[in-house]
Amino acid sequence: MAKARATVFFCKECGYESAKWMGQCPGCREWNTFVEAPTAKKASPARGLGAGSAGTGAAMERRPQKLSEIQSAMEARMSTGMEELDRVLGGGLVGGSLILVGGDPGIGKSTLLLQVCRNLAESGHKILYISGEESLSQIKLRADRLGTFSGELSFLCETSLELISDVIIEERPEAVVIDSIQTMYREDAGTAPGSVGQVRESTNTLLQLAKGNDITIFIVGHVTKEGTVAGPRMLEHMVDTVLYFEGERNASYRILRGVKNRFGSTNEIGVFEMRGDGLAEVPNPSEYMLSGKPVGASGSVTACSMEGTRPVLLEIQALVCRTNFGMPRRTAAGTDYNRVNLLIAVLEKRAGLRLSDCDAYVNIAGGLKVNEPSLDLGIVMALASSHRDIPVDDSMMVFGEVGLSGEVRAVSMVEKRVQEAAKLGFTSCVLPRVCLGRIQEPPAGLKLIGVGNVQEAIDLIA
Ligand code: TYD
Numbered sequence: 001m002a003k004a005r006a007t008v009f010f011c012k013e014c015g016y017e018s019a020k021w022m023g024q025c026p027g028c029r030e031w032n033t034f035v036e037a038p039t040a041k042k043a044s045p046a047r048g049l050g051a052g053s054a055g056t057g058a059a060m061e062r063r064p065q066k067l068s069e070i071q072s073a074m075e076a077r078m079s080t081g082m083e084e085l086d087r088v089l090g091g092g093l094v095g096g097s098l099i100l101v102g103g104d105p106g107i108g109k110s111t112l113l114l115q116v117c118r119n120l121a122e123s124g125h126k127i128l129y130i131s132g133e134e135s136l137s138q139i140k141l142r143a144d145r146l147g148t149f150s151g152e153l154s155f156l157c158e159t160s161l162e163l164i165s166d167v168i169i170e171e172r173p174e175a176v177v178i179d180s181i182q183t184m185y186r187e188d189a190g191t192a193p194g195s196v197g198q199v200r201e202s203t204n205t206l207l208q209l210a211k212g213n214d215i216t217i218f219i220v221g222h223v224t225k226e227g228t229v230a231g232p233r234m235l236e237h238m239v240d241t242v243l244y245f246e247g248e249r250n251a252s253y254r255i256l257r258g259v260k261n262r263f264g265s266t267n268e269i270g271v272f273e274m275r276g277d278g279l280a281e282v283p284n285p286s287e288y289m290l291s292g293k294p295v296g297a298s299g300s301v302t303a304c305s306m307e308g309t310r311p312v313l314l315e316i317q318a319l320v321c322r323t324n325f326g327m328p329r330r331t332a333a334g335t336d337y338n339r340v341n342l343l344i345a346v347l348e349k350r351a352g353l354r355l356s357d358c359d360a361y362v363n364i365a366g367g368l369k370v371n372e373p374s375l376d377l378g379i380v381m382a383l384a385s386s387h388r389d390i391p392v393d394d395s396m397m398v399f400g401e402v403g404l405s406g407e408v409r410a411v412s413m414v415e416k417r418v419q420e421a422a423k424l425g426f427t428s429c430v431l432p433r434v435c436l437g438r439i440q441e442p443p444a445g446l447k448l449i450g451v452g453n454v455q456e457a458i459d460l461i462a
């Protein structure tokens with residue numbers, strides 16, 4: 001007879017399970033990632049997964065169905081009362097979905113979710129906030145900072161998932177917050193809270209609760225130094241939506257980024273500002289990102305990046321100076337280091353700028369991390385402007401991809417970028433010449449300057 005309770009080994013990175021320890025994981029090829037953990041009791045097969053998410057409650061259909069026969073429950077979305085968050089979610093909360101909110105400790109995850117709970121309760125939903133990290137009086141302290149609360153919002157301090165399941169099934173809230181998954185504990189998983197086995201089993205329990213009872217569950221997850229949600233990457237595979245809350249600790253704005261979304265597009269961002277009374281939405285991030293841009297400084301260029309469907313104007317800064325050592329130093333903050341090196345090589349070869357004996361530093365001001373190719377032209381112009389020590393016109397916005405031959409190539413969503421520039425009062429816009437034809441109605445007051453290669457672009461700096 002098989003032993004009633006065995007231990008298994010699984011990979012910390014990808015969750016690969018094996019009966020014996022292995023040096024290298026066959027799943028993700030990482031070394032030394034196997035940890036031992038007792039197996040949990042096999043849960044009963046997903047309780048009414050199909051029936052629950054379809055919201056019918058009828059017995060589960062065991063035959064294949066045509067698309068036209070399936071009832072859609074995905075239409076009704078709950079608004080979180082925060083436009084920035086709704087957009088990242090793809091238009092609001094989907095019933096029965098599991099949402100992971102990751103981020104560094106202290107970045108504002110609990111604050112964000114408490115505000116979401118307040119908004120949902122105010123609009124008549126029944127909400128339960130479960131904290132394994134703070135006491136009820138600590139939560140009250142935070143709530144007092146945020147303002148008034150009304151509606152059916154209740155709090156529970158608990159870490160045992162067995163108990164939490166019972167409470168959820170009894171109370172039947174529409175949405176639940178679990179703060180945080182690392183503190184949750186299931187007796188039958190054996191190991192300590194926060195370990196891979198516990199996090200995995202706890203998430204599994206929550207997944208079944210969400211799908212089986214049509215409850216939206218937010219899970220808070222702390223991020224480790226390596227930048228993944230503590231412990232297992234596999235958490236990301238299990239949930240429907242993964243949101244990361246990022247930002248510089250000492251700067252007040254926070255960016256909420258969708259990295260996985262079964263119900264909407266990823267790459268959308270929401271911008272918030274941490275204030276004394278909680279998080280405030282920043283509806284116009286461009287204005288925010290450009291505040292503090294120096295006037296008439298060389299090496300500073302305004303560029304445009306698309307974050308999902310929204311154009312965000314930002315400042316690219318470059319500093320080029322003579323190197324004191326044989327080997328020039330290059331750094332890139334907020335954008336791809338290799339891309340910056342490539343653009344420096346293009347400038348050297350195609351525009352004859354002598355940069356091989358210069359240090360070059362490139363920075364996206366404001367701490368936003370962007371990797372869009374449309375920033376290339378901005379980076380090139382910022383480098384050239386700093387090299388010549390001649391400022392780029394402050395009312396000029398620049399975008400375009402740069403190829404290895406020095407050509408300026410087309411980018412997507414030209415019209416949106418141009419309109420954003422006009423909206424913020426820019427008077428000229430440098431863009432790929434091939435994109436000029438795509439603009440149906442050029443905004444009044446904005447001069448469009450098409451360029452075909454980097455030489456033409458840097459000739460504009462004079
Ligand atoms: P918190 O939500 O506790 O972070 P997390 O749950 O991600 O660990 O946020 C804590 C930080 O936010 C803390 O440094 C104080 C700051 N804060 C404000 O600035 N204003 C506020 O109104 C609140 C509630 C927090």
Ligand code: MG
Binds near residue numbers: 110
């Ligand atoms: Mg917290």
